[in-house]
Each structure stands twice: as structure tokens, then as C-alpha cells.
Amino acid sequence: MLSQSGYYCDDDLAMGVFLAIKLGKPLFLEGEPGVGKTEMAKVLASSLGRRLIRLQCYEGLDVSTAVYEWNYAKQLLSLKLAGEAGAGPEHLEDVFGPEYLLSRPLLEAIRSESQGQRVVLLIDELDRADEEFEAFLLELLSDFQVTIPEMGTVASPTIPLVVLTSNRTREIHDAIKRRCLYHWIDYPSLEKELQIVQAKVPGIDQRLAQEICQLMRRLRQDDYLKRPGVAESLDWAQALVLLHRDHLDVDIVRQTKSCLFKNRQDLRRFQDGIARYIGGAFEE
Ligand SMILES: Nc1ncnc2c1ncn2[C@@H]1O[C@H](COP(=O)(O)OP(=O)(O)OP(=O)(O)O)[C@@H](O)[C@H]1O
Ligand SMILES: [Mg+2]
Structure with a gap:
């Protein structure tokens, strides 16, 4: 189901998703930036035919914005x-x-379910919210109801499929994780990333796609401040297709490095090593 919707992942993540749906448990996804955490919730909503309700977390998020x-x-x-x-x-x-x-995302999810409209609730980047919000969420995740002092309790006979994500800028409390099925999303294997690039950038030359994915793997083994994720691979692939390229060479890699790195140190480091990457990247 996931791959038909253009999401390519390993069996163990697919199994985690299946169990989360069947057991009615939230799915907690952690991983490096740009490895497909948010995308998972979007794809689940579209392939299950459910509405996606998204709560983007940030510092200072409070009940009036979330509930x-x-x-x-x-x-x-x-x-x-x-x-x-x-x-x-x-x-x-x-x-x-x-x-x-005025319903905010969490109440909206419970209200929708109580009216028979199934939803996928995405609580994105929970690590950015404060710990007090986590404590509140803990309560909500255990019984999926909200008490509004002036009005009473809003509950639902069914529970939403919940996907929580974190970039691990801080550790999320164990109490939350215990209520969820946990999965760490790693960078994809070469084969998986190739599938992703070919699916998302139609018409890309086979050799170019292969070279991009191999070089991305090399870059991720090196000590950059911000290692490029799948999002960067896709940006880069799209840029190179736009430029009518069918393979990589030192010049084009140098000219398009803005797709890969987003800070000065990494750009400089990459620039200094380009010849090495191009020299060795394709002989693996
Ligand atoms: N396994 C995958 N299959 C298909 N597309 C993927 C996959 N992983 C990532 N992508 C693509 O990569 C891009 C980035 O993914 P996404 O935004 O979900 O990353 P993220 O893990 O939420 O990153 P961040 O931590 O920065 O929010 C999206 O455009 C998505 O389509
Ligand atoms: Mg995300």
C-alpha cells in the first residue's frame, strides 16, 4: 500500500505501520532530517482515504493553539x-x-472521529514543544478525550491513527514513547533511494539517478554539520533533470551544490572534496 502511494521503506517500518493501525497505537517516528517522517503521515492519510490533521509543534505551543x-x-x-x-x-x-x-487540531481530530470521519493525526516535531505540552499529550493519547470545563467532555468511540515525529533535538519522555510503537528511520539503502528518486523524478536518466544516490551515500558517511537527506537527493535530481544532465561531472556538481548543503562550513568542505567524491564515487 505504501509503495503504491510512492513511499518506499523497509519491511520493519511497514510492519510497524500495520501494527499501529491494527492495535490502535500511535506511531512514533524519529530520524535524521529529510528521511520521510512527515511524508509517512501524509501518505498514510492519502492511501487510507482519511483526512490528515496536522499539529506542527513549536516552543510555547499551548492548549489554545493545540486543542x-x-x-x-x-x-x-x-x-x-x-x-x-x-x-x-x-x-x-x-x-x-x-x-x-474554535477547534484546534487535537479537538478537531476527536470531533471528526466522533462524527464518523476517520482521520490521521500528525503531531509533527514534538521535540520542539515544551515538556508541559508533552505531559498534556500523554493524557490525551491514553484516552482520546478532552474535557472543556464550560461544556463537558468530548470523546470519540473510535480513535484517530496518530503519527508523532521528532528530530531528536531533545529526548522525548519515556512515558510518551511507551504508549507508542517506536521506529527510527535511517537513511534509505541505495536500492530504496533509487526507487524513491525514480518514482518522484519521472524521466530521470538511469545512470544519473544511480550516480546521485551513490554520491549521497558517500556524503552521509562524512562528517558534515548537516548531512543531506532524501529531500536533498530529490531537489538535486530535479535540478539536474532540468539542466538536461544524464551523468555527474566535477563542474556540474560544483555548480549545483546549493541543492545539497545549507551552511557555509559544509559548502566549503564539500567544494574542497569534490574531486575526491567524483573520482571515487562510482567505482563502489
Ligand atoms: N521513503 C520515502 N519514500 C518516498 N519519498 C520519501 C521517502 N523519504 C523521504 N521522501 C521524500 O523526501 C522529502 C522529505 O521528507 P519529509 O519531509 O517527510 O522528511 P522529514 O523526515 O519529515 O524531515 P524533517 O525532519 O526535516 O521534517 C519529501 O519530499 C518526501 O517525499
Ligand atoms: Mg518533517
Whole structure:
């Protein structure tokens, strides 16, 4: 199912996904940048025919951005209109009812499921959120319900398929991981990356694709500050196809290095070693 949707991975990740769906457990994905963590959730949603709801984490993320918020402007307006019309307290509308509630991704996922619309909930880059948010999430992941003090509890008979990702800028608490199936996504093997490049960059020359993937493997073995991921391989492949290339040479590699590295030190290091990479990369 995954490869039909253009996602190529090893058997063990595919098994993790299968078990997460069947056991109703969240899937926790960690790995280097650009190895397909976010893409997994997108592909799962599209291939299962479910809606994707995404919560992008960042420092300072709080309940009003992640779960729900009251629509203050609408509440005030309603009270003002009622006051102007001289309505007594018994005629005042309940401004803490569902129509005054703004659902944010987590509540939206529970509400959708409770209305029979299955979803994939992506909680992306959890390592960027604060630890207090993690504690809140822990509760949510265990019973998939949210209590809104003014309104009551919103629960769902079915649970969303949850994908959590982290780039490991900090360690995620064990309590969260224990509730999930965990998978570390490594850089793909040469064969897998070749499949990805050929699927995502149609019309690419076979030799060029092979040379790109071999060189990417070499680069990842070296000591760069930010090693290029699959995203960079795809950018580079697209750029070289645009330039009508069917193989790599020192000049074109040098001219297109902006697709591979995004900081000064790495660019310089790469530039100094280009001849070495091109000299040896294709004889493996
Ligand atoms: N296994 C794969 N199969 C198909 N495409 C892939 C795969 N892995 C990565 N890609 C492609 O690489 C690109 C980057 O993937 P994605 O954004 O999911 O990485 P990420 O792990 O979430 O990175 P980051 O940590 O930077 O958020 C996407 O365009 C995606 O299509
Ligand atoms: Mg991502």
C-alpha cells in the first residue's frame, strides 16, 4: 500500500505501520532530517482515504493553539446584541456552546472521529514543544478525550491513527514513547533511494539517478554539520533533470551544490572534496 502511494521503506517500518493501525497505537517516528517522517503521515492519510490533521509543534505551543479556543469576538458580539435588545438573563444565549468553540487540531481530530470521519493525526516535531505540552499529550493519547470545563467532555468511540515525529533535538519522555510503537528511520539503502528518486523524478536518466544516490551515500558517511537527506537527493535530481544532465561531472556538481548543503562550513568542505567524491564515487 505504501509503495503504491510512492513511499518506499523497509519491511520493519511497514510492519510497524500495520501494527499501529491494527492495535490502535500511535506511531512514533524519529530520524535524521529529510528521511520521510512527515511524508509517512501524509501518505498514510492519502492511501487510507482519511483526512490528515496536522499539529506542527513549536516552543510555547499551548492548549489554545493545540486543542481549542473560545471565539471571544463572537461571544462579545452576541452579548452586546442581547444587551441592546434588552434581553433578560433568561434569554441570553449560552455563549459557551459548541458554535462559539474554535477547534484546534487535537479537538478537531476527536470531533471528526466522533462524527464518523476517520482521520490521521500528525503531531509533527514534538521535540520542539515544551515538556508541559508533552505531559498534556500523554493524557490525551491514553484516552482520546478532552474535557472543556464550560461544556463537558468530548470523546470519540473510535480513535484517530496518530503519527508523532521528532528530530531528536531533545529526548522525548519515556512515558510518551511507551504508549507508542517506536521506529527510527535511517537513511534509505541505495536500492530504496533509487526507487524513491525514480518514482518522484519521472524521466530521470538511469545512470544519473544511480550516480546521485551513490554520491549521497558517500556524503552521509562524512562528517558534515548537516548531512543531506532524501529531500536533498530529490531537489538535486530535479535540478539536474532540468539542466538536461544524464551523468555527474566535477563542474556540474560544483555548480549545483546549493541543492545539497545549507551552511557555509559544509559548502566549503564539500567544494574542497569534490574531486575526491567524483573520482571515487562510482567505482563502489
Ligand atoms: N521513503 C520515502 N519514500 C518516498 N519519498 C520519501 C521517502 N523519504 C523521504 N521522501 C521524500 O523526501 C522529502 C522529505 O521528507 P519529509 O519531509 O517527510 O522528511 P522529514 O523526515 O519529515 O524531515 P524533517 O525532519 O526535516 O521534517 C519529501 O519530499 C518526501 O517525499
Ligand atoms: Mg518533517
